[in-house]
Amino acid sequence: MIAAASDESNTDGTRAKGARPALVLASGSPRRLALLQQIGIDPDTLLPADIDETPRRGETPRALAQRLARTKAEVARRAADRNAANVDGLVLAADTVVAVGRRILPKAETHEQARACLELLSGRGHRVYTALCISAPKDVVRQRLVETRVRFKRLSRAEINAYLDSGEWRGKAGGYAIQGLAGAFVAKLVGSYSNVVGLPLHETANMLAGLKYPVLAGWADPAAIRP
Numbered sequence: 001m002i003a004a005a006s007d008e009s010n011t012d013g014t015r016a017k018g019a020r021p022a023l024v025l026a027s028g029s030p031r032r033l034a035l036l037q038q039i040g041i042d043p044d045t046l047l048p049a050d051i052d053e054t055p056r057r058g059e060t061p062r063a064l065a066q067r068l069a070r071t072k073a074e075v076a077r078r079a080a081d082r083n084a085a086n087v088d089g090l091v092l093a094a095d096t097v098v099a100v101g102r103r104i105l106p107k108a109e110t111h112e113q114a115r116a117c118l119e120l121l122s123g124r125g126h127r128v129y130t131a132l133c134i135s136a137p138k139d140v141v142r143q144r145l146v147e148t149r150v151r152f153k154r155l156s157r158a159e160i161n162a163y164l165d166s167g168e169w170r171g172k173a174g175g176y177a178i179q180g181l182a183g184a185f186v187a188k189l190v191g192s193y194s195n196v197v198g199l200p201l202h203e204t205a206n207m208l209a210g211l212k213y214p215v216l217a218g219w220a221d222p223a224a225i226r227p
């Protein structure tokens with residue numbers, strides 16, 4: 001259900017003038033929620049969209065990320081709309097894809113997959129794409145693709161084994177999580193760090209602001225912002 005925050009609603013259920021739209025985060029990723037909260041945005045509802053993420057034949061990494069983000073947003077909006085009396089909110093979805101050239105790395109689920117990813121990434125550059133999709137009322141859909149270039153140092157067998165033992169790679173695109181132990185593998189990063197973790201904060205804030213969702217500067221009470 002997409003409902004405006006209750007403390008901003010009038011008694012007749014209509015939205016108070018100037019109230020922010022309700023926000024659904026179409027994600028089951030704790031990292032995406034934590035990143036949003038980092039910039040003071042607390043979604044009203046979490047609605048993970050369970051979709052098939054298999055790349056299509058010949059699909060580029062960029063096209064895959066964009067298609068999946070859009071599908072997640074659409075699936076979550078349909079689920080939200082099924083029960084809702086009030087559907088004037090925003091639905092935010094994202095998808096992160098790691099690629100070496102046109103080669104799309106999997107979201108590692110097994111040791112073998114994670115090892116193959118790390119061996120491929122060792123000592124070379126790769127790109128991390130996160131596609132953002134925000135579905136708004138009246139069939140308005142905004143999309144954005146953000147790219148970060150990352151280069152890993154050369155990884156020894158011992159480092160790869162130790163990293164595999166950590167389990168941090170599980171469920172992560174490209175078989176690593178930059179916000180954990182793998183931060184030590186990053187020799188160079190060009191672009192947005194939060195994009196690699198799963199949600200580019202600068203671009204997300206801009207897109208939300210463009211849809212009249214109050215981010216930092218639009219807040220009524222700056223004192224409410226966490227230090």
Ligand SMILES: Cc1cn([C@H]2C[C@H](O)[C@@H](COP(=O)(O)OP(=O)(O)OP(=O)(O)O)O2)c(=O)[nH]c1=O
Binds near residue numbers: 048096174179
């Ligand atoms: C490269 C990299 C990816 N990741 C994560 C971000 C994403 O959660 C995940 C990529 O998978 P996604 O399909 O983008 O996201 P998800 O399935 O985890 O969550 P949801 O679809 O419900 O939003 O990999 C990191 O946490 N750190 C990293 O350094």
